[in-house]
Amino acid sequence: MKIRVFVTLKNGVLDPQGKAIHHALEGLGFDGVSDVRAGRLIELDVDENVRDEDVQDMCKKLLANTVIENFEIERN
Amino acid sequence: MKAAVIQFPGSNCDRDMKVALEQVMGAKTLLHWHGDADLAKDIEFIAIPGGFSYGDYLRSGAMAARSPVMKAIIAASNRGVPILGVCNGFQILTESGLLPGALMRNASQNFICRDVQLRVNKDTLFTKGYADDEIISIPIAHHDGNYFADEATIKTLEDSGRIAFRYAEDVNGSIANIAGIINKAGNVLGMMPHPERAVDSKHGGIDGQKLFHSLVKELI
Numbered sequence: 001m002k003i004r005v006f007v008t009l010k011n012g013v014l015d016p017q018g019k020a021i022h023h024a025l026e027g028l029g030f031d032g033v034s035d036v037r038a039g040r041l042i043e044l045d046v047d048e049n050v051r052d053e054d055v056q057d058m059c060k061k062l063l064a065n066t067v068i069e070n071f072e073i074e075r076n
Numbered sequence: 077m078k079a080a081v082i083q084f085p086g087s088n089c090d091r092d093m094k095v096a097l098e099q100v101m102g103a104k105t106l107l108h109w110h111g112d113a114d115l116a117k118d119i120e121f122i123a124i125p126g127g128f129s130y131g132d133y134l135r136s137g138a139m140a141a142r143s144p145v146m147k148a149i150i151a152a153s154n155r156g157v158p159i160l161g162v163c164n165g166f167q168i169l170t171e172s173g174l175l176p177g178a179l180m181r182n183a184s185q186n187f188i189c190r191d192v193q194l195r196v197n198k199d200t201l202f203t204k205g206y207a208d209d210e211i212i213s214i215p216i217a218h219h220d221g222n223y224f225a226d227e228a229t230i231k232t233l234e235d236s237g238r239i240a241f242r243y244a245e246d247v248n249g250s251i252a253n254i255a256g257i258i259n260k261a262g263n264v265l266g267m268m269p270h271p272e273r274a275v276d277s278k279h280g281g282i283d284g285q286k287l288f289h290s291l292v293k294e295l296i
Contacts, residue, residue, distance in 0.1 A: 013224060014249065016185045056205060065135055065171065065177040068224055 003055055004074040007064045008039035020036055077295055079103040079121040082149070083167075084110045084129035084140045084167030087160065087210045089272065093125040097271035100288040110140065112266075115137035115148035120295055122152060124216070126163030126270060131249055136179060136220040146172055158201060158291060159264045166256070166266035175259055175266045176233070177225030182218070183249025190215040191218035191281070193244035194269060200240045200258050201294055205286035211244055213271035221268040222255075231258055241267055 009015050010033035011055040015037050042063055044055070055073050080099065081093045090107060101121075108115060110129075115252065117123075130139035140146075144296045153159055161169040181242040182188060191213050196206040206269055225233070230251055233239050241256035248268075256267030271284030 012179070014179050014183060014222075016183050016222075018247070020185050043092075062134070062138065065178055067139070067170075067226075068180060 001048060001050075002076060003044040003046055003050075004061060004075070004076075005042040005044065005063055006039060006072040007011075007042065007069050008071075009037060010068055010070055013068050029073070077101065077103045077120050077292070078116070078118055079105045079123065079126055079189065080108045080119045081105060081110050082110055082145060083125075084127070084143065084168075086129045086131055087125050087127035087151050087164070089126035089270065090162075090223060092270075093123050093157070093162070093265060093272045096275045096288060097121070097123065100275050100285055101292045108145065110145045113144040114149060115145060119152065119288055120157065121291060122149060122166050124155060124159070124161040124165030125272075126150075126165060128166065129164055132220070135166055135167075135171065137169075137171040140164075140168045141171035141173075144202075148192045153259070153261075153264055156263050157260065158173070158295070160202065160287075160291075161264075161266040161271065162270055163216075163221075163268055166268055167220060168268040169264060174264050175257060176229045177223055177257070178218050179268070180222040180224050180249075181207065181220055182222050184286065187217075187219040188248060190213075191215050192247050194255055195244050196239045197215040197237060197240050197242075200265065201262055202258070202287055202290055203240055204293065205290040211276070212286075213281050214271055214283055215273045216247065216269045218248070221248045221250065223254040223268075225251065236242075236260070240265055242271045 016035040017038045059071040099105045196210045242281040271287045274281045274284035
């Protein structure tokens, strides 16, 4: 089973990378973008018996740094 | 006195640190490979050096913080053994939870490599040898040194005198110009600047010496 974990910076945490991307988009002439936040997508291939709680645990212990990041888990 | 410098794949300041501990502290210093979970119990000082452990995969210090030796380092910390993390070592200490907060990409997005002025808080185990508010010059070399913690954590650090070093001016976007902090018990210091690169006049400066001297006085 595939699981996708989306790791994003918390609100209020400065995202210099997002700012640089935003700046580059403006440089390319793309108007109308008011903000850019960059994150990370991690895809996991897991056995059926891996529970939601296990994935939560993986996120808290390694995949995300919860001091600065939020995570969302998507199963399909 | 016996000290250990922890080596991870991608550490690159391990030998400089060893030389500093030997020359300035007179410590018998061993290099300890991260995969070895057993750290000798008679180690009196642990240094986690700078570098790019695991190629900064996932986040700087994230993989190293989960490596086998870290349990022994956390146990040593709980016994009160002084632990110094420099640069990537600071990132590893925050990722492992031994120090609060996180080190993010520099606000400028640039890798910064130059001498910086630091203001010292002398009321820590590691900084006793300095004068209060002494301004010292120490090199930095990092991409991810922008210290972040939530407001409550910053207030706790400020109120309890746990900010050991501040940049004299904004260098990388760090909140409150934080360059180095200690843990609650006072035996763990993490700092982005490299004191081990300022201990010999041939380095261009010796302002890092007093940090190691402070520890020697404490430990012997």
